Each structure stands twice: as C-alpha cells, then as structure tokens.
Amino acid sequence: MENVITQDKFKHIGPDPSMGDELARPRVSYWQDAWRRLKTNKVAMVAIVVLFLILVMTIVGPHINGFKYEVMDPTKVNGKPNSTHWFGTDELGRDIFSRVWQAGRSSMIIGLVGAFISTVVGSIYGAFAAYKGGKIDNIMMRIVEVLTSIPYLIVVIIISIVIDSRGIGTLILTLTLTGWCGMARLVRGQMLQLKQQEFIMAAQALGVSPWKIIRKHLIPNSLSVVIVAITFDIPGYIFAESFLSYLGLGPQPPATSWGALASAAQQKFIFYPYQLFFPALMIALTMLSFTLLGDGLRDALDPKLRQ
C-alpha cells in the first residue's frame, strides 16, 4: 500500500518554445493553402497582374489621351501610330487607343457578366438536376440538349428584334441564353459524384433540408471545378462575341468591342496591320491570361495535387 502519489513526484517544467517545431505544419484552411500554392505559380501571378492592368485600362484608358473614342476626324483617316495617336487612327479618323479601351470595356463586361450569369444559372440548374435525380434530372438534361441544338443565329436574330436593340445588354442576353448549358452539365456531373459520398448521406439522414445540403455541402465542394470553368468561360464569351461581330451581328454603333474592331480591321490588315494588331493583342492577352490563370487555379485547387 505504498502507492501513494504525492505532489513531489511531479514537477512544473513550464512552456518550452522549442517544442513548437515539432508540429508537422500550421493549420491552414483549404483556401489559404490554395492561395499559397497559387502564389508560387509565377505564370498565374503574371496572368493576374496582366488582367488587372487590362481591367484598369478599360476603365481609365478611353480618357487618357484626350481623344473621344467616337469622334471622327476626316483629316486623319487611317493614320499610323504616332505621338498624338498612340495606336493610330481608323478609317473614319477615330483614335484607336481610346477605341481599344472603350471596346475592351464592352468585351470585359460581356465576358464577366456573361460568365457570372451562366455560372449562377448553370450551377443552380445543374445542382438541382443532380440533387433531384431520376425523372426530373432526365427532363432537365433534355431541356439543356434542346437549347444547345436550336440554331443559335435564329435566337440571336429573334432577340434583337424582340428587344429592338443591339446593345451590349442584348448581346449578353443572347450569349447567355444558351451559354449556361455547359456550366449546368459540368456542375451536374460534379454533383453526381459528390452525391454518393458518405457525408451527404449522413446529412440527409439527419434531416437537413435539401436546400441547405446544396448550399452547405454540394456547392462548396464543387467550387474549385466551377472557378476553373469560369476562367475559361470569360474569354469564351469574348470569343463568341467576336464571332457575332464577324457575322455583322455584334454591338450596334456607337458601341464597339474588341471583336467588332478586329473583324473590321481583318478586312484590310494587309494595308493597316496596326488596326488589327492592337485589338487582336488585347484579345490574345486576355485569353492567354485567363487560360493560364485557370490552369494555375486548377493545380492550386486540386486536392489531389496538394503537397
């Protein structure tokens, strides 16, 4: 019976700062980790900087050199780039520098708003279809198929007649009308995979409402795929707009866009290469940056590649 534990058997050693190192690594959230990994990706960081610069220029660019983008000057038709008109002038003597940034504003709005709308609509639609499954899912996916199969130009023409305008807003509407279908498919596919996982079943068993399951579990878990898709959607919209401009169904004057500038300049690029070069460069830089950023994000957000 000598087993008496006495106070003197213990000793207070106090905190030891050196022991801290023994922790494997600091606790980081998924997003912090993704951002940390993205930061190490130089290419993606350059892309972010370029995109930021372009974005800023589309806001301030049209006002920098004092030439309004829509004002014609018959005395300065088709001028080469020079110290007054940095990017030269077009066939009506308008300043290309101001026009490029003004056009960029339209193109960026089309890209960003278009991607935003298609992401919201597509995600909700796709998630709902996947969550409900069965008949509803089937019907919803047939609707997507129908929408993607209807000749797009007919839709474009009808909308421009119904709305009686060919402004940027109309363009965004026509482009997003079927543009969200891709996102819907993507989200649905992602959701279907998630749905079978245990934590969702657990939530369902606990009686969590469907809406809350979508909001709290499904959406956050498929966000990485969606974010990457957005970075490809934005230049996708800019491209789609440029194709419409090539067909002559782009924005109506005085509104303009990179696609409209490029398709007009394409007709005479042999004679005035600079008129094509600047809008094409902007499209290329934007496209390249978004794509590289998207690739970087994918690497950063992919849990499987987590080191």
Add this chain to the structure above:
Amino acid sequence: MKKYIIKRIAYMLLTLWIVITLTFFLMHSIPGDPLAYMAKTLPEQTRINFYEKYGLDKPVYVQYGIFMKNLITKGDLGESIRYPGRTVTDTISKHATVSGRLGLQAIAVGITIGIVLGVIAALNRNRWPDYLVMFIAILGVTVPLFIIAALLQYTLSVKFKLLPTTGWGKFKHTIIPTIAMCFGSIATYARYMRSNVLEVINQDYILTAQAKGVSPFNVVRKHVLRNAILPAITILGPQIAGIFTGSFVIERIFSIPGLGSYYISSISDRDYTMIIGTTVFYAALFIVSQLVVDLLYGVVDPRIRVSGDN
C-alpha cells in the same frame, strides 16, 4: 445495358422532335421571306405564286404538319427554296462529307500534336519546358479564328506563294485550313493530357514499374500514356458533331464547299427547309455524340457504369 440504350434512344427522338418543333415555329416567326434575297420588292402576284408553290401560303401549323408527315413517313426533309430542285438531304450529305474530311484531318493533326505537347509538359512539370510547351499550345487559340485564318492565308499563299489561296479538291487545298483548324484541338488535348498524365504519374503502379527498373521511356509509353489517353477519348464525343457541321469562318475565308456556311446562309436567306434540315442534322449528331460519351464514360470509368434503372 440494352434497356438503357433503348431508353436513351427514345429520349433522343423526343428531344429531336422538340428541337424540330421549336425551330420550325421560331424560324417562321422571324420577319422576312425566301424572296428577300432578290433585294427587290416584287409584284404581289409573283409573291403569291411563289408562296403557293412552296406551300408558304398555308398557316404555319399546317406547314409544320406537312413537314412532319414527310419526315416521318418518307424521311424527306424537303426541297431547298433558295436553290430550287435541290433536296435538303442531298445538299447535307454532299457538303457534310467535305466538312467531315477537313474536320477529321484537322482533329487528327490536333490530337497528335496536342498529346505530345501535353505529355512533354507534364513530365517537365513547373519547369521551363512545361511553360514553353503550354504557351505554344495555347497560343493558337488566343485570337479568333477569322484572324488566324486570314493571317495564314496571307503569309503562306500571297506572300510566299506556297499554297493556293482558296479552293477545294486537292490535298494542297486542305493544308492551310487544316493548320488554322487544328489549333483548337492542340490546345484542348495538350491541356487535358497534361493534367491526366500528372494524375496518372502519381499512381502506385507507375512507382512499381519504376521500381522494377522499367526504362523511363517505356514507363511513359506503356503505363502513363495508356492510362492517360483513355479519358481523353471522352472529350472527342462532343467534337464529332462539330467535325461534320463544319466551320463557317474557315469555309468562307478559304472558299471550301462545306456544310458550315449553310448554317448561316440558310438563316439569312430564310431558306426554311434548309434551316430545319441543318438543324435536324446537327441536333441528331449532337445528341448521339452525347449518348456515345455517356457510354464511353462507363467503359473508361467503371464507377459510373450505367445500369438499366439509372
């Protein structure tokens, strides 16, 4: 499996019917008529005779009924209005062959180059060859096709006179259009392959193979490629529809008699039968390719293998 496919085909027909119906009424609701191409306002009698001849004087729902009846009973898509006497089926099959040949050629070149670039990039992950290769792969799709095509035409055929500017019939006519068109596939497949290879390369069986002393080249060839290419096949599906429907931009710039220009011109000509015909063709291809992709997924990834009651 059989049950599943039959069910899917039934759904396909239903979808197709909805697409036809919607398109039919939509196209008749846009202003203008097939005589507008003459750019002259015609005397009333001329218009009346023309409408009567092509059945355009009847209410749209009656026209729809006649069209559906001919389509279902005879598989007949009717006769073009803009090009009198030519059947829509003939026109589609003739021009889709042209688009198909060019499209397949472009995709074959694109896939080959894309896969090679993707593998190189993945094996050199985050080192300079990775950046360089991926930059090259993406470069071709950073500007709209109409710019690339025009630049290629100008440099290769006008400046250096290496190849004909336009035309169709000989292999040399297909070279520039193929180059212009393959950039899309190169970018898609290079990026897809890169991430697939990265995924495969971390698998245990690769480590095992390396441990067993298989040469790096054989590891890539026998294990990495085989496992990384399979999933890439699934993205081929949606592209199949695009191959046969052609590219408007390419066909216009290089004067290629493909089907792509009909999608645009039939609408601006208000050539109703041709609009519906091309739509049916595209929709059918698209829906079939969706089915093929879904089935392929099952083959590639057993986890999503479909069952009859799904």
Add this chain to the structure above:
Amino acid sequence: MRSKKYLALLLVVMLVSILAVGCGSDDTPNTDEPATNGNEEKEEGEKQEGEEVDGTSSATFGLDEEQYLTFVLDAEPSTLDPSKGADNYSNTILLNVMEPLLRLEEDSDNNTAIAAAGAESWEANEDGTVWTFKIRDNTWSDGVKVRAQDYEYGIKRSLDPDTASPYSWIIGDIKNASKVNSGELPVDELGVKALDDETLEITLENPTPYFEQLTYNRTMLPQRQDIVEAQGDKFGTEIETVVFNGPFTLSTWVHNSELILTKNESYWNAEEVLMETVNLKIIQDENARLNSLTNGEIDGSATNRPEWREQFMANEDMVHYEVVNPTTFFMFFNTQDEVFSNANIRKAFSAAVDREELANVIFDGIHTPAYGWVPPTMNIGDDEYRSLVDGPVEKLVKEEDPVELLQKGLEELGMDTDPSKLTVTISLGGTDQWFRTYGEYLQQVFNTKLGVDFQVQQMEWPVFDSNVNKGDFQIGYMSWGADYNDPSNMLNLFRSDAGAIGTGWVNERYDELIDLAGKEMDVAKRLEYFREAEGILLYEDAAVAPIVFPRSNIFRYEYVHNLGINPFSTQGYKNAYTWFREPAN
C-alpha cells in the same frame, strides 16, 4: 517576275517585227488596243492561221495556244432552270450556255447594241405590238435542232403560275401575261406562238419601246419541253439535268466551289468563239478574291476598296476599268408616316445631304453623286438619258434651304417647330461594318444640319425587307439596279400600282406620264414624259432622295482581251481571248 516581264516584252517586239516583215500590212494586232474591233482582228487572225502550214503560227499572233480564263463568282448559282431563280450568278452562267433570241453586244467603245443571236432576224409590226423572230439554225448539246417551239415553251413556262418564277413580272408586257401569271387565263392564251419551227411570234399588250431589251432575260430563254418534263423538279440542279445551246457548255459544277465552262462545238457560231475553257471559282470572301487576283490565280476581279484599288492600279500587269453601274443608291421616305407625309419635310431631308462630301467620305470618291433617279449608262433611243436630262435634285439643293423646308413642313403639320424635339429613324438593311460607318455618317449629317434627333437602326436585310413591306419605317435606304436598258425600267417602279419601293407614294400625274411613255414609240416625246415624271418624283414630291450612282473598278491582267465591261452587255465570254499570257508556273 521582273525578268520574265522583260522577256515577254522582248518576245513581243521580236514577234511584231517578224509580223511586220512577214505580212507587210498594217493589220498587225496591237497589244495596246486590245478591244478595238476585237472580232474582226480575230477573224483575220484565224484566217491567216488557216493559211499557214505549220501549227505554231498562232503564236506568231501572240494569241495563246491554250485559251482559258479563270474568274470568280461571288456566290453559288441558284439553279440553271431559266424559269426559276433570279440571282446574278446563275444569270451569268445561263447567258454563256444558252442562246437568247437577241443579245446586247458590246462594241469597242463599250457601248452596247442589240444584235442577232438565237434569232437571225426579227421585225415588229407598225404599231410595235407584234414581233416576229426568225429562229436561227442551231443545235442543242444533245444534237437536237433548236426550234421556235423551244422559245415558246420557255416563255410560257416562265409565266405559268405553277412554275412560280420570281422573275416573271419582267415580261409582263407580253399579251395576257399578267392574267396567265395569276391563273385567270390558261397558259395557251399567252401572246407567244411558234408559227413554224423557225418562226416565233410574240404579241404585246401595248407598243413596248424597250421590248428588244427583254429578249435576253432568263425568262425568255429557250427550254426543251421533253427535258424539262423528264427531269421534273430536278431540272437545272445539276449538269446532267440540262441541255445547252449557247457558246459554252457547263462541264463541271461542284456546288459552292467551282464551275467550268467549255466551248460548245455545236454552237452555231462556234468558229468565232476562241475561248476554250472558262473556270469560275466561287469565292465569297472579298479578301480571298483579291488575294487570288494578286496571286494570279484568277485573271480578273472587281473591287471598290480604295487600298486594293491603289495596289492594283500600280500593278503594271493589270488593266483597270472604271464602270458606272446602272444602279441608284437612294433613301426613300414612308409617305404614310406622320412626319414624312409632308413633302417639304421629305425635301428637307433630301436637300440636307451633301452628296459630293458623302461620295468622298463614304465611298472614297469612287461613286458619283446622284441628283437624278435614272442612273447613267441607261439609254433612251441611242442617247444616254442622264446626258439629256439634268438631275432634279440639283435644283433642290441649289434653290432650297433644308432648315427652312423643315420649319415649313413642321408648321404645315401643326407640330412643334423645334427640330431638336423631332426624332427621325432611318432603317438600314445590312448589319456589316460598312452599314455601321454609313449610319454613323448620316447621323452626324442630319444631327448637325437639320438639328433633329436622328437615329440609326441596322437590321438584317430580310427583316428590313419585311418592315418596308409592312410600312414599318420612316426613312429607308437601299439600291436598285436596272434589269434592262430603258429609263422606264427605273421610273415604272413608282407607278402607284407597282408597289415596288414601299414609299406608299401616289401621284396621278406621275402615273399618267408613265402610261403615256409606255405606249409612245417616239423617242423625243418619251424623253419629255420621263423628264416631267422624274421632276415630280424627286423635286416636287421628293418621295425618294437619290444619293450616289455606284461605279465598279474592274481589274484584269493585260492578257485578257475583248471581254467587255458594260454592265448591260450580255455577250458573256464568247468573244474573249488571251494574248501573251505568261506561261503558268
């Protein structure tokens, strides 16, 4: 390239000197004046060629041994059925593979004159209502003789309501044509009759001074009843479904890509046709067309793009032709619209346009300002109408102040006279870049000159067409090209029952004048009727405002000869030949 050119030049000098020695005559063909009496030159050339013993002699004349040309069509021909389709592309082909009753042949001064073709002679009765054509001895490409009945059948089929020809209205002057076309009378009642295999008699409703000009229209081309009936709807869709009787036959037709015309050896005048092959590539994109021309892949093309024009004009290997087209570009007003029901307001908008400036800014100075409705190149009798009659808009621009006119008009309508409160919209039937620029220009002009709020609406052509038909517009803009060479073709459009251009404009005196001119065979009297009518149309009532008369800039390599440039001429490729073409690489 350079050295080749010098070599060719050297060859020319050598050959010409040989010729001068050999022939010792002054009929040496001169490369500088290719079009001069091209026909006779060739005939002599041919004859002499025949006289020479060895086959190489044709080179002595510089005439290329291989006679071929490559040109461009802007789009696919719709059909070779003369009674269906109405596009320029199939018209072009048809005129080369079919033989109309008469042709408009172009002379060395590029003037056109009616000449015998499928008919070797023709005459009209005294009052000009009955025309008799003597059909020439000619064979179809399948060996069957061409008969007057073929022409009769062709015309009747075009007017048969069951055919639904979109062009049938153009021969509405034939007796009972409109009644037959509307189904009121059977086709047999049409005033066209083959009296025998060689004689075709056509009876007209009224004396029609321009009737000869209609005989080369596709609706009057000969057709073989047996072939048409055997082929049914397929007639005209492929080469195998048609037979030819023109200077060429169509030997290849790859839809949307290429057509090849080959000399028709059974053509009645085959010996005068030098051209063996004409390749027609279908190229829709203008840049691609011009790239092909630069490259020498095609032998000629037309462009109005100033930069290309300059480049080609500087090219020593090319010949440049500037041609005025029989077309008018114009604005037209909806006279049923509240604002534009007022003549003074219409006049204000017509007078406000500085046509000189517009032609320079928008059309790079290529097109000419239009002050009249009837375009240049259109003849009345043997004279150009425009050279005899001043454009009425000239007077309008000179004498009237647009701002005052607008004020006056607004007062008459009882509207607010402040122009800035007036919103006016122009509808443009095109969505491309050019229309954008054009709209922007007009907006600037009317905003500054009249002070109105001027809106531009661009729409697809078919939408525009349908809006105009419904009267749903204020100002429209379009162009109208003449179909045949007589002022009536342009002025008849505004008869109140024609409904051709949707102005909704009605003027009794105008109708009366047009009717008088339609029946009058005396040129001087017709001229006066037309002069007065044009004045009402453009000055007093200003239902339309002509803007410019377009011109084409045609470029051809200099070895292309005797092809003709007059837009009305219908001779096709049959008189053309090449002379010292550089050997193809």
